[in-house]
Amino acid sequence: MGSRASTLLREEEIEEIKKETGFSHSQITRLYSRFTSLDKGENGTLSREDFQRIPELAINPLGDRIINAFFPEGEDQVNFRGFMRTLAHFRPIEDNEKSKNAAVSEPLNSRTNKLLFAFQLYDLDRDDKISRDELLQVLRMMVGVNISDEQLGSIADRTIQEADTNGDNSISFNEFIKVLEKVDVEQKMSIRFLH
Amino acid sequence: MEGVAVWFFQLWMFVVLFLIMLPAMFGLSLGVTGVYIQGLVHILEWATLRIQREREQQSGVPDPLPNGIIERGGGSMQEGVGRLRGDGPSTGGLFSLSDALFFYQTGLESIVDDTVTQRFSSEELNSWNLLTRTNQNFRYISLRLTLFWGVGVFVRYGLLLPFRVTLAVIGLSWLVIGTVLVGLLPESSVKNWLSELVHLTCYRVCARGLSATILYHNKENRPQKGGICVANHTTPIDIVILANDGCYAMVGQVHGGLMGVLQRSMSRSCPHVWFERSEMKDRHTVTNRLRAHVAARTKLPILIFPEGTCVNNTSVMMFKKGSFEIGGTIYPVAIKYDARFGDAFWNSSKYNMVSYVLRMMTSWAIVVNVWYLPPMERQEEEDAAQFANRVKSAIAQQGGLLDLDWDGGLKRGKVKDSFREEQQKQYSSIITATDQ
Numbered sequence: 001m002g003s004r005a006s007t008l009l010r011e012e013e014i015e016e017i018k019k020e021t022g023f024s025h026s027q028i029t030r031l032y033s034r035f036t037s038l039d040k041g042e043n044g045t046l047s048r049e050d051f052q053r054i055p056e057l058a059i060n061p062l063g064d065r066i067i068n069a070f071f072p073e074g075e076d077q078v079n080f081r082g083f084m085r086t087l088a089h090f091r092p093i094e095d096n097e098k099s100k101n102a103a104v105s106e107p108l109n110s111r112t113n114k115l116l117f118a119f120q121l122y123d124l125d126r127d128d129k130i131s132r133d134e135l136l137q138v139l140r141m142m143v144g145v146n147i148s149d150e151q152l153g154s155i156a157d158r159t160i161q162e163a164d165t166n167g168d169n170s171i172s173f174n175e176f177i178k179v180l181e182k183v184d185v186e187q188k189m190s191i192r193f194l195h
Numbered sequence: 196m197e198g199v200a201v202w203f204f205q206l207w208m209f210v211v212l213f214l215i216m217l218p219a220m221f222g223l224s225l226g227v228t229g230v231y232i233q234g235l236v237h238i239l240e241w242a243t244l245r246i247q248r249e250r251e252q253q254s255g256v257p258d259p260l261p262n263g264i265i266e267r268g269g270g271s272m273q274e275g276v277g278r279l280r281g282d283g284p285s286t287g288g289l290f291s292l293s294d295a296l297f298f299y300q301t302g303l304e305s306i307v308d309d310t311v312t313q314r315f316s317s318e319e320l321n322s323w324n325l326l327t328r329t330n331q332n333f334r335y336i337s338l339r340l341t342l343f344w345g346v347g348v349f350v351r352y353g354l355l356l357p358f359r360v361t362l363a364v365i366g367l368s369w370l371v372i373g374t375v376l377v378g379l380l381p382e383s384s385v386k387n388w389l390s391e392l393v394h395l396t397c398y399r400v401c402a403r404g405l406s407a408t409i410l411y412h413n414k415e416n417r418p419q420k421g422g423i424c425v426a427n428h429t430t431p432i433d434i435v436i437l438a439n440d441g442c443y444a445m446v447g448q449v450h451g452g453l454m455g456v457l458q459r460s461m462s463r464s465c466p467h468v469w470f471e472r473s474e475m476k477d478r479h480t481v482t483n484r485l486r487a488h489v490a491a492r493t494k495l496p497i498l499i500f501p502e503g504t505c506v507n508n509t510s511v512m513m514f515k516k517g518s519f520e521i522g523g524t525i526y527p528v529a530i531k532y533d534a535r536f537g538d539a540f541w542n543s544s545k546y547n548m549v550s551y552v553l554r555m556m557t558s559w560a561i562v563v564n565v566w567y568l569p570p571m572e573r574q575e576e577e578d579a580a581q582f583a584n585r586v587k588s589a590i591a592q593q594g595g596l597l598d599l600d601w602d603g604g605l606k607r608g609k610v611k612d613s614f615r616e617e618q619q620k621q622y623s624s625i626i627t628a629t630d631q
Contacts (some may be wrong), residue, residue, distance in 0.1 A: 030264050034307060037316065054312055055605050056305035060612040062295060063624065067304040090303050118296055138295065144619030147627065155290045155626070163292070176292065183293045188279055189300060191307055192266040 009080075017081065021088035022107055028194050032089065035080050045077035046070070061142045065121050089117040092190035112177070114189045119176050130171040132156055207361075228474065228560070232408055232536075235559055238343070239535055245340055264308050272297070272621050282427050290626050310599065315606045317538045321490050331439035351557045355406070359556040362404030377462030390542040391442045405432065406560040406609035416567035418443070418526035421492035423485075425518060426528040427590055428500035429508040430541040431548075432555065433527045436563055443498035444468060444488065448475055466494055482521055489523040501583065502603040506530050510597035514587045516579040524570045527586050529594035533562035544606070555606055556626040566593045 009032050017028055036042075038050050049179040051067045052058050054163045060066065070086045078086075106113060115126045120139055135156045143152065163171045163179045171179075214227075223589065228239035248324055279293040380386045392564035402409065417440070418424040424443060426433060445467045449458060458469055468488055475479050501514035508531065519525065532539040537558025541551050555561070566590055573582045584600075602610075 031307065034264075037312070040434075051306065052609070054305055055601060055610040055614075056309045056311065057608045059618055060298055060302045060305070061615060061619050062298040063302055063615075066299060066306075073463050080614055087307065089301070090291040090300075118299060121295065121299060122292075132395035140289065142295070142298070143626070144616055146620050151627075153462065159290060159292065171292075179292050183279060183296070185296070188296055191300075191304055194264060194266055 003193070017084050020081075020108075021084050022091055022109065023084065028084070030193075032080060043045065045079050046083065047077055047120055061144070062138070064139070064140070068094055069117070071122060080125075088128060089114055090189055090191045092192055093186045094169075095126065114185050115144075115177055116173065118180075118189065120174050122171075122176075129168075130167065130176070134162060135159065135171075148180060228403070228406055228408055231406065232560060232562065235536065242340060248486045253461045253612055265304060267304060272618070273625055275301070276622075276625055281316045294622075294626070310510075310597075311601045311605060314510050314512065314599070314601075315544075316507065316542060317540050318507050318534055347559075351559070356556055359404045359406070362400055363443060363552075363556070366397050366400035366404060367457065369400065370394070370451075371456065371611075373397065374460040374464040378460075387465065393464065394438065394442050394461075398435050401435050402439050405435075405555055407432075407436065408437055408560060409439055410564050412441075412564065414571075415569060416526065416569050417441055418496040418528075418571075419494060421523075422496040422524045422570065423489060423518065423521060423529055424496050424498045424526045425514070425586060425590075425596065426498070426500050426530055427508075427511045427596065428502045428505050429532060430505055430532065430537060430539045430551075430555075432501070432561070434498065435527065436530060436565060440565070442495050444495040446470075446485070446497055448472055468497065478517060482517065485518075485521045486523075489521060497606055501587075504606055505541045505543060506601040506603055506606075508534070508543075508596070510519050510599045511587055511594070512593040512599050512601055512603040514583040516583045519573065519583045519586070522573075522600050524572055525569050525582075525586060527568040527590050529564075529566040529568065529590045529596075531564045531594040531596070533564070536560040536562050539563075554603065564594075570595055606625075 009029070014025060014028050017023065018025065023031070035046070038054070039046055039052070040050060041047070048067055048071070051070070052063070057063045057066070070083065072078075072082065085108065091109040093111070094107055119130070120126065122134060122135045124137060136152060138158060139152050147155075160169060160171060163175050165175055165178070166172070244297055264389045275297040276294050279296055279307070280291050280526050371391065373396070374390070377386060377389045377393055380389070382509060423436070426437065433445075434445065442465070445458075445461070446460075446466070448470060449455065449469045449471055461467055462469065466488070468484060470484075485497060488497060499518045503515050506512050537555065537560060539561055540554070546554065570580075571589070573579070577585070588598050590596075
């Protein structure tokens with residue numbers, strides 16, 4: 001017991017995470033508290049089971065895809081840095097950031113990076129294209145058993161048809177951006193912290 | 196040296212016997228605990244102010260937030276998806292690539308902060324109550340505060356703990372001896388009266404053993420014979436709290452060891468309902484036995500905790516409908532602990548019974564409000580599950596607790612697949628709604 005949350009996370013680490021992700025000091029401390037409360041094994045990393053223990057995530061139709069996004073290729077554990085890096089995609093874009101100099105590499109929560117995150121959740125094999133099969137797989141996850149294969153297939157075809165501009169029967173990242181250009185991604189893919 | 200020790204012991208026993216046991220038998224109080232609580236409140240308020248003042252100077256130490264750490268999107272799936280679509284391309288109301296964003300958003304929100312998993316660990320306090328165990332985010336603030344904490348440790352472990360342990364031992368042994376003696380008597384109203392006296396005294400002594408201050412509200416709604424009392428469950432001490440004001444028939448599994456001894460001796464003086472582990476699995480056996488107990492209108496009201504597990508007293512979780520199928524009148528009771536004086540929640544995955552009791556006995560005190568709600572009966576049109584929900588809402592409202600539909604069993608088990616299928620069904624109906 002005792003003040004686990006603040007003593008195990010050193011100041012230098014907090015500074016590094018702040019620089020990498022842009023979260024504030026208090027947000028990082030709170031998220032660390034959350035991370036440790038999810039970490040039932042108390043070994044400093046989260047496994048897929050730790051995520052699935054969250055009931056609201058377990059009932060989310062795309063829950064497995066979201067959990068997957070936290071784990072780098074082929075790994076089964078994610079540490080706090082990796083956890084924060086993924087969460088950083090959902091940090092709201094503040095006004096004063098928009099005017100930052102272009103020399104700084106694009107922050108993790110820029111519009112493009114948010115869209116890239118969403119794109120990668122569709123693009124299961126990471127070949128930079130959303131094929132008809134991949135789209136069907138995600139659709140199937142979202143609707144369960146309630147829609148027939150043919151109907152789902154026609155929905156997928158229609159979606160690809162409308163998005164595809166270069167005729168390769170799949171959706172590339174640029175085509176994806178174009179389709180969602182009117183969606184307020186900055187707002188809709190952000191988690192607003194209460195201070 | 197020996198003479199002093201003997202004298203000390205005699206004084207100790209005198210204090211315990213006359214100042215605790217006798218008043219306990221008659222339900223009186225000498226007011227010592229009341230004064231103690233008042234003093235504590237003052238000290239804790241002072242501590243809170245000091246901490247807040249220091250906080251304003253030291254930046255970067257976040258206050259615990261009572262309502263969660265993020266702003267939730269809110270709204271139903273329909274609204275969420277619609278909002279995303281409204282800005283995007285219109286594909287005739289069918290699927291749109293932006294739909295998935297809704298699920299990602301809600302998924303990430305639940306990873307950062309969800310309403311369920313926090314119920315299975317102790318509540319985070321707004322300010323420190325000078326107990327190390329609740330110190331989650333409070334760093335060293337000032338010398339005076341640390342001094343108070345040190346004094347507190349000495350008082351709690353050195354003075355209060357031995358005192359309380361003595362009381363607990365006396366209380367429990369009195370229960371065993373008393374019930375055995377009463378059990379020897381033939382069945383009569385005198386026996387029942389004596390049995391009640393023994394039980395009440397034991398529980399009152401135990402309550403004093405925890406420095407428990409219990410405030411009962413609406414005593415006119417107290418459970419009657421032949422009824423079923425349901426309450427929200429936070430800790431095994433709930434039983435002591437409720438039994439201080441009335442006698443109940445306990446329901447539970449037969450245990451071995453000390454618990455088993457207590458169970459058997461309690462059964463000698465008045466009927467309780469203890470089940471073998473094998474019987475617990477068969478719902479019909481359980482329901483029938485309880486029904487028989489209730490039908491004999493002369494028996495004590497049954498005490499049941501329908502959540503089935505301990506939750507952390509910030510919310511009420513799903514009530515299992517089994518208790519509501521028995522029939523009879525339900526007497527709901529809401530129990531709310533004041534977390535400033537000690538964390539009563541039993542986190543059974545973290546602490547076993549013995550360490551839990553030790554923690555309880557080294558807290559400042561246990562201050563609890565008990566509200567007796569008016570009796571409820573199942574209406575014609577509702578089934579057991581709906582009735583259970585109605586009772587749950589009433590208890591949640593009275594106790595100022597959050598009313599959740601999630602199953603307390605999620606503490607240990609996984610959520611059922613049917614809930615995910617519900618979500619999928621909901622989404623499918625959205626994208627097929629405008630199908631030609």
